[in-house]
Amino acid sequence: MTFIRRDANPNKIADEVFVLSKKAKEDKDPKKINATIGSILDENEELVAFKSVFETFDALDDKDKARYADNFEGNKDYLEAVYKHVLKGQVDLPHRLVATSGGTGAITLAFKNILERGDQVLLPHIAWGAYKTIAEDHALKVTTYNTFDVDDLILKAHELCKSQDKLLIVINSPCHNPTGFAFDLAMWDKLIKALEAIEKPCVILNDIAYLDYTYDLKKGREYLKLFNEISANTMVIIAFSLSKTFTSYGLRTGADIILARNKEDVDALANVFERSCRALWSNVNNAAMMTFAKVMRDKREEFLLEKDGYIKMLKKRSDLFLKELDAYHIPYYPYNDGFFITISFKDNQKRDNVHELLLKRHVYTLRVNLGIRIAICSVPYNKLKDLSLILKEVLEK
Numbered sequence: 001m002t003f004i005r006r007d008a009n010p011n012k013i014a015d016e017v018f019v020l021s022k023k024a025k026e027d028k029d030p031k032k033i034n035a036t037i038g039s040i041l042d043e044n045e046e047l048v049a050f051k052s053v054f055e056t057f058d059a060l061d062d063k064d065k066a067r068y069a070d071n072f073e074g075n076k077d078y079l080e081a082v083y084k085h086v087l088k089g090q091v092d093l094p095h096r097l098v099a100t101s102g103g104t105g106a107i108t109l110a111f112k113n114i115l116e117r118g119d120q121v122l123l124p125h126i127a128w129g130a131y132k133t134i135a136e137d138h139a140l141k142v143t144t145y146n147t148f149d150v151d152d153l154i155l156k157a158h159e160l161c162k163s164q165d166k167l168l169i170v171i172n173s174p175c176h177n178p179t180g181f182a183f184d185l186a187m188w189d190k191l192i193k194a195l196e197a198i199e200k201p202c203v204i205l206n207d208i209a210y211l212d213y214t215y216d217l218k219k220g221r222e223y224l225k226l227f228n229e230i231s232a233n234t235m236v237i238i239a240f241s242l243s244k245t246f247t248s249y250g251l252r253t254g255a256d257i258i259l260a261r262n263k264e265d266v267d268a269l270a271n272v273f274e275r276s277c278r279a280l281w282s283n284v285n286n287a288a289m290m291t292f293a294k295v296m297r298d299k300r301e302e303f304l305l306e307k308d309g310y311i312k313m314l315k316k317r318s319d320l321f322l323k324e325l326d327a328y329h330i331p332y333y334p335y336n337d338g339f340f341i342t343i344s345f346k347d348n349q350k351r352d353n354v355h356e357l358l359l360k361r362h363v364y365t366l367r368v369n370l371g372i373r374i375a376i377c378s379v380p381y382n383k384l385k386d387l388s389l390i391l392k393e394v395l396e397k
């Protein structure tokens, strides 16, 4: 006898980040290094919460914090502010936005509503672990492409469309989690052209959770203008998250930006998404949406300046850490910008051994496929030399 739906997974979810950061917190060694957390911590290892954001949030009327949002789709001024902030006027295509419960909600809506049950979603071979959980939750299977190789992605897309009627391709760029890799303009261009030839509906889900932390903010967004070139069989969904942009991980707010050549295609999907919002979480956090709209209207410069300070902090950390890795000949995946750098491994057994040895040295990191992720966003500058030395010693064992 079971009380659970047949295709539900009854095993307790083990999110390694949460398990390891708890372990790290309990570790009393003064030299411990916690490189698991995907949030920005300052040089004193304190969680960063932008003043411009939380002063605005705190100044909201209690009734605004208490009340429901205007509708399921999201408050109009929030959606307009997201569109403007993300695309900066670079895209001229029919579009609609739907507010979501964080970036996770934005990804969930796409996984839930595009492919048929049993279809395969195309994911990078090294990726944020939650994609697989979300896929499983919506009875989707997974095919992976080489994270760094657009030709492999195109090949996999061609193969997959022989066995299913639609494609859903996840591209987490720029600031890919866990490697910090970014698709360049040539890769985006090649992909967009290749999808035209597929002649079946293709959806690119561009997860931009960390877009606001590229080292060159203008260059980091340049690729977005290439979406103007999509053909009628391609749709782009940009999954935006307020978690990193506003250091407001717990406010659970994000959005999907739906772009396509035909307005009817956009409206049809937005209506489906809106219905899912109603079914999943009803409406998203009203105070968070109000805060975003207000900051973008009244405190944008202050916010950008504050964020820029932390981008510079990340750059300083990544410059040093990469220099140390190079000096010790420690291999890592291509890194452009972002919160994470990942040490590369040829096999997962060796990776597991190294991960275990690091734990014995009070160093907490996250295992990913063929890699060990170092969250430079949460390791202070003055611990990075020690961290690279420990890595070198452990890798030599």
Ligand SMILES: Cc1ncc(COP(=O)(O)O)c(C=O)c1O
Residues within 6 Å of the ligand: 038, 101, 102, 103, 104, 105, 128, 172, 177, 207, 209, 241, 242, 243, 244, 249, 253, 254
């Ligand atoms: C690659 C990636 N996408 C999306 C998200 C979603 O973030 P949230 O649901 O907190 O907005 C995260 C969060 O860690 C992430 O790393």
